[in-house]
Amino acid sequence: MIEIRKLDKAFGSHRILRGVSVDIKEGELFSVIGPSGMGKSTFIKCLIRLLRPDGGSIIVDGTDIGSTSSESTLARVRRSFGYLFQEGALFDSLTVMENVAFGLKYLTDIPKSEYPGIVREKLALVGLKDVEDLKPAELSVGMKKRVSLARSIAAAPKYMLYDEPTTGLDPVTTGMVKDLITDMRAKLGITSIVVTHDLNLALEISSRVAMLNHGEFVEVGAPAEFRRSDNPAVKEFMRISHLSRE
Numbered sequence: 001m002i003e004i005r006k007l008d009k010a011f012g013s014h015r016i017l018r019g020v021s022v023d024i025k026e027g028e029l030f031s032v033i034g035p036s037g038m039g040k041s042t043f044i045k046c047l048i049r050l051l052r053p054d055g056g057s058i059i060v061d062g063t064d065i066g067s068t069s070s071e072s073t074l075a076r077v078r079r080s081f082g083y084l085f086q087e088g089a090l091f092d093s094l095t096v097m098e099n100v101a102f103g104l105k106y107l108t109d110i111p112k113s114e115y116p117g118i119v120r121e122k123l124a125l126v127g128l129k130d131v132e133d134l135k136p137a138e139l140s141v142g143m144k145k146r147v148s149l150a151r152s153i154a155a156a157p158k159y160m161l162y163d164e165p166t167t168g169l170d171p172v173t174t175g176m177v178k179d180l181i182t183d184m185r186a187k188l189g190i191t192s193i194v195v196t197h198d199l200n201l202a203l204e205i206s207s208r209v210a211m212l213n214h215g216e217f218v219e220v221g222a223p224a225e226f227r228r229s230d231n232p233a234v235k236e237f238m239r240i241s242h243l244s245r246e
């Protein structure tokens with residue numbers, strides 16, 4: 001379980017997160033939505049301390065990493081997270097096999113001889129086979145997403161963070177990524193946090209949706225509750241999202 005308490009983050013005088021608090025429970029698929037520039041990526045980066053918060057706690061399974069300066073504590077907690085970057089961030093010069101095995105090398109004590117088996121198993125989970133020897137340049141955008149996801153789940157994370165997983169993808173690939181995210185939760189029981197400006201995606205896949213607006217979660221609830229929200233910022237965001245779909 002992840003307990004976030006009064007999380008603050010500013011860049012200079014620009015306060016991005018203003019005392020954000022929320023509990024993310026085991027097995028949840030929790031989405032954070034909100035307009036561009038509101039701090040969704042900042043939130044997710046603070047969660048694993050890629051960014052250092054100015055105040056507040058981030059308690060992951062009982063350990064507060066909000067302000068700790070112990071590298072070993074941070075490293076241990078980070079091991080329970082997988083992170084799907086918006087751009088995929090595969091290493092161009094490495095093969096698919098090497099890319100997916102990357103985390104195994106740094107995050108686990110698994111012997112090298114077991115890498116190929118694990119890599120093939122993770123690739124199969126995301127619907128790929130016989131691509132181990134290819135380089136990223138030889139893959140389609142959708143295949144790259146799959147390989148990136150296989151890489152982020154290789155070390156068997158308990159939590160997965162997805163930053164804009166479908167941005168810039170065509171509708172077919174978007175549908176595929178959506179299925180992958182729900183599969184990771186269903187098949188592996190991974191607690192997932194998705195950051196997106198795609199309201200429809202969030203409403204479709206999440207157990208709970210939170211809207212970040214001016215540094216705060218102005219609404220947190222199950223999709224059905226969310227749709228009925230009276231909050232003006234939520235209503236406006238729903239209206240705009242609806243318009244942009246037509």
Ligand SMILES: Nc1ncnc2c1ncn2[C@@H]1O[C@H](COP(=O)(O)OP(=O)(O)OP(=O)(O)O)[C@@H](O)[C@H]1O
Pocket residue numbers: 011016034035036037038039040041042043197
């Ligand atoms: N490293 C940084 N230094 C200074 N300002 C930053 C930094 N990272 C983000 N910001 C600012 O913080 C604000 C929130 O950025 P963030 O990337 O978290 O927004 P976002 O909600 O993820 O936006 P998008 O939907 O466009 O991805 C923006 O105004 C951005 O310019």
Ligand SMILES: [Mg+2]
Pocket residue numbers: 040041042164
């Ligand atoms: Mg972002």
